Amino acid sequence: MESLQRKAQELLAAGTVKLVIGYGEGTGVRRRPIFVRTGDQAGSLVLDPACTQNLATYLTKAEVRALGRTALVATPSTLRSILQLAAERQVREENLLALVPLAGTIKELTTFADIEAMVATLPDEIARADQEMLTQLGAMSVVERRAFWEKELGRCVKCYACRAACPMCYCERCTMDNNRPQWVPVASHALGNLEYHVVRAMHLAGRCVRCGTCGAACPHGIPIHLLTFASEGSVRRQFGQPGGASSRPTYALATFKPDDKEDFIR
Amino acid sequence: MATTTPNSYKPYLMRIAAITKEAPGVRTFRLEFADAGEGTAFRFATGQFGLYSAFGEGESTFCIASSPTRKGYIECTFRETGRVTASLADKDVGDIIGFRGPYGNVFPLERWQGKHLIFIAGGIALPPLRSVIWNCLDLRERFATMTVVYGARTVNDLVYKHELADWGKRPDMKLVVTVDPGGDEPGWTGKVGFVPHIVEQLAPTAANTVAIVCGPPIMIKLTLPVLAKLGFGKTEIYTTLENRMKCGLGKCGRCNTGRSFVCKDGPVYTLADLERLPAEY
Amino acid sequence: MVATMVDRLTLSDSAVDALVAALIRSGRRVLGPQLVRSQGQDRIDIAPLASFADLARDGQAVASAKGAVFPKVERLLHYRYAGKSIELADVEPASPPTVLFGVRPCEARAFAALQAVLNWDSEDKFFSHRLANTTVVAISCTEADASCFCTSVGSRPDDGQGSDILLCRLAHGGYLAKVATSRGQALVELGQGVFQALAAEPELAPAAALAPAFDAKTLPQKLAAHFDHPLWVEQSLRCLGCGACAFVCPTCACFSIEDEADSRQGQRLRTWDSCGLRLFTLHASGHNPRDRQSQRWRQRVYHKFAYYPDRFQTLGCVGCGKCSRACPVDMNLKQHLAEAARTLP
Numbered sequence: 001m002e003s004l005q006r007k008a009q010e011l012l013a014a015g016t017v018k019l020v021i022g023y024g025e026g027t028g029v030r031r032r033p034i035f036v037r038t039g040d041q042a043g044s045l046v047l048d049p050a051c052t053q054n055l056a057t058y059l060t061k062a063e064v065r066a067l068g069r070t071a072l073v074a075t076p077s078t079l080r081s082i083l084q085l086a087a088e089r090q091v092r093e094e095n096l097l098a099l100v101p102l103a104g105t106i107k108e109l110t111t112f113a114d115i116e117a118m119v120a121t122l123p124d125e126i127a128r129a130d131q132e133m134l135t136q137l138g139a140m141s142v143v144e145r146r147a148f149w150e151k152e153l154g155r156c157v158k159c160y161a162c163r164a165a166c167p168m169c170y171c172e173r174c175t176m177d178n179n180r181p182q183w184v185p186v187a188s189h190a191l192g193n194l195e196y197h198v199v200r201a202m203h204l205a206g207r208c209v210r211c212g213t214c215g216a217a218c219p220h221g222i223p224i225h226l227l228t229f230a231s232e233g234s235v236r237r238q239f240g241q242p243g244g245a246s247s248r249p250t251y252a253l254a255t256f257k258p259d260d261k262e263d264f265i266r
Numbered sequence: 267m268a269t270t271t272p273n274s275y276k277p278y279l280m281r282i283a284a285i286t287k288e289a290p291g292v293r294t295f296r297l298e299f300a301d302a303g304e305g306t307a308f309r310f311a312t313g314q315f316g317l318y319s320a321f322g323e324g325e326s327t328f329c330i331a332s333s334p335t336r337k338g339y340i341e342c343t344f345r346e347t348g349r350v351t352a353s354l355a356d357k358d359v360g361d362i363i364g365f366r367g368p369y370g371n372v373f374p375l376e377r378w379q380g381k382h383l384i385f386i387a388g389g390i391a392l393p394p395l396r397s398v399i400w401n402c403l404d405l406r407e408r409f410a411t412m413t414v415v416y417g418a419r420t421v422n423d424l425v426y427k428h429e430l431a432d433w434g435k436r437p438d439m440k441l442v443v444t445v446d447p448g449g450d451e452p453g454w455t456g457k458v459g460f461v462p463h464i465v466e467q468l469a470p471t472a473a474n475t476v477a478i479v480c481g482p483p484i485m486i487k488l489t490l491p492v493l494a495k496l497g498f499g500k501t502e503i504y505t506t507l508e509n510r511m512k513c514g515l516g517k518c519g520r521c522n523t524g525r526s527f528v529c530k531d532g533p534v535y536t537l538a539d540l541e542r543l544p545a546e547y
Numbered sequence: 548m549v550a551t552m553v554d555r556l557t558l559s560d561s562a563v564d565a566l567v568a569a570l571i572r573s574g575r576r577v578l579g580p581q582l583v584r585s586q587g588q589d590r591i592d593i594a595p596l597a598s599f600a601d602l603a604r605d606g607q608a609v610a611s612a613k614g615a616v617f618p619k620v621e622r623l624l625h626y627r628y629a630g631k632s633i634e635l636a637d638v639e640p641a642s643p644p645t646v647l648f649g650v651r652p653c654e655a656r657a658f659a660a661l662q663a664v665l666n667w668d669s670e671d672k673f674f675s676h677r678l679a680n681t682t683v684v685a686i687s688c689t690e691a692d693a694s695c696f697c698t699s700v701g702s703r704p705d706d707g708q709g710s711d712i713l714l715c716r717l718a719h720g721g722y723l724a725k726v727a728t729s730r731g732q733a734l735v736e737l738g739q740g741v742f743q744a745l746a747a748e749p750e751l752a753p754a755a756a757l758a759p760a761f762d763a764k765t766l767p768q769k770l771a772a773h774f775d776h777p778l779w780v781e782q783s784l785r786c787l788g789c790g791a792c793a794f795v796c797p798t799c800a801c802f803s804i805e806d807e808a809d810s811r812q813g814q815r816l817r818t819w820d821s822c823g824l825r826l827f828t829l830h831a832s833g834h835n836p837r838d839r840q841s842q843r844w845r846q847r848v849y850h851k852f853a854y855y856p857d858r859f860q861t862l863g864c865v866g867c868g869k870c871s872r873a874c875p876v877d878m879n880l881k882q883h884l885a886e887a888a889r890t891l892p
Contacts, residue, residue, distance in 0.1 A: 028693045032877035033785040053876070057787065063840060064784065129587050155592070157610075157619050157794045157819060164787035165875045177826055179349045186805045187620045187818045217875035219609055219791045221583075221590045271672035273637050275623040275804070275815065300632070321626050321633050322808035326831075347831040362632045483834075509836075510828050512804050516667050519801035519822060522850060523836070525857045530668070544774055546828075546836040546846075 004073065007099060007106040008042040011071055017097065018068030021058055023051040033058065037067065047073065047101055053165070054211040056081035059091050060170035071108075074098040076122040077211035079115050080244025081167040084207055086112050087249045090170055112247035124242065126210050126229060133226055134233070149227075150190060153197060155220040158188040162224050163200065165217035168207045168243075175199060201227040206252045208232035209244035274515055277319050277364030278304055283339060285359055288425040289418075292390060293355060294331065294343040300362060309368075310334050312375070312401040313394075313506060313534040316367025317514050318342055320353035327511045329533070330368060331393040333400035340365070343393035343425060369514040370533050373398045373478070373504065375405070382410040384470045386489055388461050388481030389418045392425050394506045394533075395480050399433075406438055413470060417444040417461040417485075421451040442468060462488040472497035478504045490537065500538035507533045507540075509547055523547050553707070554726040556735065556742040557749065558714065563722060566734075566741045567599040570646050573737060578615060579649040580608040593650070602649040605690060609873055611797030612647050612654050613661060616677040619794070623673070623804070624815040640673040645681045646734070653697050653867035655685040655709035657797030663859035664800050673817070682730045685710040686722075691755040694868030696881040700763045702866060704755040716752040723749045760881050761888035763852065763862060769891040770853040774845070778890055782883050783844035785876045786823070792870035792878065793821035798851070798863050801827075822846050852884070 008020040024034035024044040031050045035058075036042050056078045058064045072078065079098060085091045098109040100118060109115045125131075137145055160176075163169040175183050176196060184199060185192040208228040215225030236242045239252040256265065279300035286294040299305030311334055317325040326348075332341035346355040354363065375398075383402060387395045395414075402409055414433060418424045424443065433441045444457035444464045457464055462485065470477075477498050479489055486505065493503055509521040509528040521528035524543040535543075558566065570577050579596040580603045582589060591608045593615075627634040647654075658678065665674040687705035691697075697704060707713040711731035714722040724742055726735055735742050793799040803820040806813055820827060823843050829835045837843050855863035864880075871879040 026877035027871060027879045027882075030877050035784045058785075061787075061840075063780070133586060157790075159790040159794045159821075160824070161787070161789040161791040161873075161875050164789035180352070182349075185807055186803065187807070187816050189620045192620075213875075217787075217789075217791075219795055219873035219875075220592075221585060221588050221609075223586055271670050271675060273623065273672050274669050275817075276635065276637060279633055279635060319806075321628070322806055322813045324806045325804065351831070358631075360631050364633070364635075508830075510830050512802070515669060517664055517671065517800065518803065518820070519664075519850070520803075520820075520827060522822075522846075522854065524849075525854045527858075546842065 003104075004047050004099065004101065004106050005042045005045050007108070008036055008045055008071070009039040012037070012039055012042065016069070017071040019064070020045070020071045020073070020099070021055050021064070022073035022099075023047065023053075023055075035064065035067070045073070051075070052212075053216065054078050054081055054167055054209075054213040056085065056167035057165060057170075057213075059085060059096065059167070065095075069094075070096045071099050072096060074100050074109075075211075076119070076124070077209050077213075077244070078167075079109075079119050079122070080209035080242075081211065082115055083112060083119060083247045084168060084209055084244040085170075086247035088207075089249075116246055119245065124210075127212065130212065130223075130226065130229065133223060134229060137226065137230070149197075150194070152222045153193040154190065155222055156188060156193040156197070156218075157220070158186075158193065158196065159219065161217040161219060162214035165213045166204075167211075167213075168204055168209070169200070175203070197224060197227055201231040204228045204243075205231040206235040206239070206241060207243050275366070275513075277317070277325075277366045278308075279362050280340075280365045282357055282359050282361050282363065285357075288343060288427070289423045291346045291355075292343065292425055293346075294341055294393075294426075295354070295363075296332075296339050296341050297363070297365065298339050305338060308340075310340070311368070311372035312398040313373040314368035314370045315394075315514070315529075315533060316340075316342070316365050316369060317511070318344075318350075318354065319364025319366075320350050320357075321362075321364060323353040324350045325364070325366070325512070326350040326354070327508075327514070329394040329397060329506065331396050333397050333404055335401055335404035343390075343396075345390050366514060369529050371531065373401075373534055375401065375408075378402075378476050379408050380410060380474070382413075382471070382475040384413045384415070384475060384477050386415045386461060386465055386477060386479045386481070388416070388485040389423060390425065391480040391482065391485075392416055395478060396426060396429070398478065403436075403439065410474065412439040413442070413468075414439065415442045415444070415461060415465055415468065417446060417457075417459075417464065419446060420448055421445055421454055421456075460488070461485050462492050465489060466492045466495075469496060472499075472502070476502050476504065480506050500541065501536050503537040505535055505537070505540065507535060507547055509533070554732070554735075555745050555749075556724045556726060557717070557721060557745055558724050558742055559721040562738075562741045562743070563714070564599040566738045567596060567602075567648060569738055569741065570648070570734070571596070571598075574644070576643045576645040577648055578612065578645060579603075579647065580606075593647075596648060604649075604686075606692070607651045607654070607867065607869070609869065610795045611657065611867070611869060612650050613657065613797050613800075615645055615647060616658070616681055617661060617665065617674055617800060619819050621673055621817040622814050623817050625812070626808075626814070627812045628810070640676045642677045642680045645677075646684060647681060648684045649686050650683065651867065652685045652687055652704065652706045652708075652710065652713065653695075653702065653865040654797050655683045655713075656702060656706060656865045657867070658683070658709055660798040660855070660859075660861055660863055660865065661800050663855075663861055667859075682711045682734055683709065684712045684714065684731075684734070687713060687715045688755045689716055689752050691757040692868070694871040694879060694881065695755075695757055695866065696760050696868060696884075697866035698757045699759040699761050699881065699884070700862050700864055700866040704757060705751075715749075715754075718750040718752045723751060760885040763864075763884075765888060766852045766884070767856050769888065770849055773891045774849075776891060778887060779845040779848075780841040782878075782886070783841040786840050786844055786878055787876060788823055788825060788840050788843065789875065790819070790821035790824055791873045791875065792847070792880075793823055794819050795869040795873040796864075797867060797869065798865060822850065848883070848887070
């Protein structure tokens with residue numbers, strides 16, 4: 001932690017960045033995102049296993065972008081988010097650098113190529129509890145699985161915390177916001193909830209970086225991250241493309257190649 | 267166990283009696299109450315608005331553009347902008363839509379008695395003033411001189427074209443119509459210029475005069491200093507605000523601006539009132 | 548709720564159990580906070596109670612109990628297309644007799660704030676009908692957590708305002724029952740001997756010790772004087788602009804009205820909405836008076852602590868802390884308000 005604070009101070013003092021986004025102490029045992037712009041504020045930065053939220057979501061928030069070149073304290077999934085955002089042309093290499101705790105030091109990654117190289121060395125696993133849940137869900141019949149999600153989504157109130165917390169949900173006008181046509185009903189009834197979450201899982205297919213921040217953000221404890229993990233897993237298995245692996249665009253669901261394994265399109 | 271409390275969200279059913287195409291994308295509906303009894307009992311005062319339903323799509327907020335002195339119908343004028351207005355624009359004479367109202371506060375005509383009145387409007391903002399202009403014309407003897415300054419981008423964008431023609435011929439009011447930049451009608455004999463500049467040229471007297479202004483934000487922003495320079499006090503300048511609304515009852519929170527709820531404390535405000543609110547409208 | 552003299556009675560632990568059982572047997576919908584264990588995460592939901600044993604005695608529910616009187620989706624109207632015309636049908640609010648059992652005093656106080664806005668000028672038929680059929684039995688708090696701040700907004704962990712019956716834990720087991728209204732009295736009668744008369748002055752378990760973090764009385768003036776203060780930008784930097792805080796809040800009542808229809812019929816629904824969401828104030832023209840998150844954050848604070856007291860003579864906040872606990876980025880309202888009270892001159 002101390003070297004992170006020192007690193008932040010150095011970067012700010014040298015004018016390399018105008019802003020360091022990291023974690024600070026929150027209420028009780030929680031951690032919260034903090035926006036460090038001066039050397040004094042750097043003393044609030046903390047780094048420990050409780051720092052799990054994906055901070056990459058702030059890279060597309062206008063008020064934060066306006067603060068200038070940013071250093072982002074990055075967990076492995078945050079790094080994958082940066083790559084996916086880069087692939088989708090949402091962030092520029094010159095506007096950000098990633099700070100990664102590694103073997104007692106803080107490594108600075110200033111290019112997407114460096115971040116890609118780093119991501120390739122990092123473990124790409126989801127939490128065991130989530131893996132177990134996915135296995136259980138996979139073993140269910142369609143009827144059982146549907147019942148599971150209807151029960152869970154019955155608690156959803158469409159607060160959109162999941163969408164707001166997700167770094168890949170950066171659209172200024174989300175599909176849910178559209179009313180011409182009203183693709184998905186606004187109301188938080190069974191159909192409205194199911195349609196929203198299924199559409200979101202589909203929109204994240206191939207793009208989700210498996211950070212689990214959406215599920216952590218849900219105030220009602222709905223394991224909504226399992227839906228996007230499942231859709232990402234499906235694309236990964238069928239197209240060999242994990243979300244957040246590369247900063248070069250490779251949209252599995254929006255790219256046709258002549259050697260596509262499906263021949264119905266020919 | 268049923269409750270006898272009335273459902274505040276239940277609209278009147280209104281039949282479209284007439285449709286006037288005022289300008290590109292802009293229509294006026296003349297609406298009659300489907301239930302004659304409701305129509306007879308209905309009362310409103312000038313300045314008030316309603317929520318108009320396109321069933322299946324939703325509700326939209328428009329002022330009541332007709333005068334309360336004219337019984338048996340109400341009118342609204344709207345521009346096709348979004349989901350609800352697009353659906354309304356698709357309707358024919360004889361179709362049924364909904365209306366909830368009247369909501370909001372009113373133009374205080376009793377405070378204007380004996381005064382000169384100058385109405386300044388731009389583009390699609392003439393409708394809210396049309397109600398009060400007709401109301402005053404129908405009670406003409408109560409007021410001193412009446413002047414209307416109205417402008418739009420082009421001649422084609424002017425709304426209530428027939429009424430403008432009638433107003434122009436009336437000896438008991440002065441009408442000044444302007445277009446900026448115009449250029450679509452070579453025979454145009456009205457003025458050419460931005461409404462605030464036309465008002466400045468006109469130089470109406472501020473003494474014993476009330477100014478009622480309604481227009482796009484830029485027009486209002488540039489007209490107010492002109493009026494200030496002419497000596498109009500902040501309690502002598504009135505405007506009517508548009509805001510995003512849903513319930514019209516002060517409950518849904520959408521139109522809350524500062525301590526004010528536009529659907530209850532407005533939409534009619536004096537400049538003095540408006541300056542007490544944060545600029546979040 | 549007709550206020551009567553507060554009757555003080557006692558209940559043993561087994562008597563409370565019997566009371567809950569009697570309420571359930573009477574056919575009432577009995578809702579209370581319950582611990583739910585799910586995927587290794589514990590949470591407290593307000594849900595139908597099967598027995599008093601299921602009640603979560605510590606902590607408080609993530610969501611508020613407002614859903615019992617102001618549901619997340621409410622049908623306002625139903626209509627059918629009939630040629631050029633419309634057949635409009637009124638809707639009767641489904642409102643089974645309900646007991647909210649074991650909610651916190653802060654949650655009980657919130658109904659007055661909801662009533663202030665939802666019944667403003669004209670009675671909201673849906674809300675009023677449900678509220679009239681709801682009895683609130685709160686249990687006072689012997690513990691508070693880092694998000695609680697009822698004492699900063701004019702209340703206390705053992706505040707009986709808004710409860711039909713307030714149960715206060717006794718030092719040696721059982722509860723003191725403060726019955727404040729005729730609706731509460733009706734439950735006493737239903738209990739049939741479960742409540743006992745007070746024999747001696749009861750020894751209460753100590754209520755939670757919660758020092759005020761700020762003085763809410765100073766806020767309206769400070770807020771009015773510092774609308775453009777940079778504090779609102781600073782505090783809202785991490786805010787994501789979701790609706791979690793508004794939707795778990797027991798006093799938030801902002802809503803939207805939406806139509807859902809097919810070619811034959813449709814319905815008009817009331818749904819929860821939040822001033823924190825960008826679309827809330829977006830005009831059809833594309834103009835948005837509150838386009839930045841800092842403006843929306845400021846609106847949230849001002850609405851609750853300046854405009855509400857101005858118009859309704861009551862704060863729009865009961866200090867329950869649900870917003871802070873629900874917030875994905877730990878926007879702790881108590882801390883923000885304490886900072887505002889300290890920083891704004």
